Amino acid sequence: MDGAEREPVRAELGAIGQALAILGDRWVLLILQRAFLLRIRTFAGWRDALGISESVLAARLRELVDHGIFELSAYRNGRTRYEYRLTERGLRLWALLVAIQAWERDWVSRGRFPPLLHELCGQDARPRLGCGVCLEPMSARDTRTEPGPQAAFSRVGPPRRHRRTVRSGTPADLIGYCPASMEILGDQWSTSVLAGAFLGTHRFVDFQSGLGIAPSVLTDRLRRFVELGVFDPRPDGSYRLTDRGLAFFEVFALLVDWAQRELSASEGSALSITHLRCGAAFRPVLLCRACGRPLERREVRFLLPG
Template sequence: MASRAPNAVARMLGLLGDEWTLLVMQQSLLGATRFGEFKARLPISNSVLSARLRSLTEEGLLERREYQTRPSRLEYVTTTRGRSLWPVLVSIWEWERRWVPEHVEPLPHMHHLECGHDFAPAATCRACGAVAEVEHVVAQWGPSGSWSRSIPAAATRRRAETAAAGLFPQTMSVVGNRWGFALVVAGMVGLRRFTDFQSQLGAPPGSVADRLTILTANGVFDGTGNRYELTEKGRALFAVVITSLQWAQRWYRAPEGPAVVVTHTACGRRFDPVLICDQCRRPLRGTAISVVENSATSD
């Protein structure tokens, strides 16, 4: 009997399709370890922060350590699984930088320590080295893949509209919700009609309508009648989606095999994304990237 357990896509959408998870991990990778540090950096309530730190610890992205015994004080340290999210967060930053100019404050720069330049990441094919966009790949279900097994199970909690959203506010409204993220993924694999989104994703019609309204307002989809097409801005989320899928299939791979098999049409090989620096063309490493605030200048 075929398994009905959630596959890597479901885990990706349920875990990463939550803005507080992304924001907490963003701040963790930027150096926050203690409850008070996360609170100082994020507009988040104590209860929501406690819940996210607990779930991220249970999922193995953070490790809880006691740094003081009397009284007991805890810190949350990023694990290997958590640190490996850096390509997703760097891709989110690049999408915001390129497609969302209307920030209250300009985004900080990403600096590549190996070449000494500020950079923009580019997604390339590990097999042939070519830069790839969504139109250059074909995705097919793998051994553990199906729409029914890809339905995200985790619930999200909406952030107050007036709260700041860290380094990438619009992305959080787009993919920081499990159904919003699922709709973007579905659009990239060819779904176009409202009824198809609702039936294939198993989402409540109200949730689909709500997220499509937000995605259309943000210029990610162009909706006419019952048909929704990803715009150029929406297709540019490819790096966010493909690095998220790569991460999920590394850490949540089903015993029977991957949920999705992606092929690079240019070389005919399996597509495994590698982010490179657009300045020196070398593969990026998370430890060789620094965040430079706009008050500082770098070349």
């Protein structure tokens, strides 16, 4: 099985569920990373950069075009060729991708990632999460997260997903391969479990009933989160987020924000997050750790080795 076929994204999942269904896949994340970091735009470009099978790549690109993240554009180079350009919706994923890199750098690989130059101040931005309203740096602890009117997002899990295998790339591959993030995000159930934890779920039975997840799948995900140092198992049988897990809120918040802006249907939002300090509905931004200003896509660039 090459894992080319995925479950279709169903509208009844709600915005966050749809975002997880679209982005909760390692290949999709890797394709997007390469598009942002290396400006890869062609089928052959991703195939050669990722060592991905052509059928899987074709299926993923088709999905990303269907979901309005890439658009196919023809150009002439002797004969007509096609390239995949990020749409506005796709471009707005940049902060999420940067947050994934930042979390990996701060919590997993400790400086293995290339610096992100903030052109406004000329320094390494070392992005961190901030509130888009009061522009203060913040963490998960400074927020209150509540299920909104459309709270069924937690049932995002599809009946079955193919297990994907990813070749880990070359060991020297400094760009893009984020094993821990991929473990968390590259699978819809994992992300749902993490979302449940951010909403205050701690006990096995509550995860199970809240997410509608099979006990065997839940056991597996909890075990992996403990191995990843994201959950801390307590003697009373509950699971608490570790500091590393709490820090992943940065990624989670940007995912939720993108989903609710780009994919929201008429049903209202599934999660309401409040910044406790200023009291505003939370709008996540990434702040430059050097100058404190919010990072804009056009004002940052990765300094890639070589």
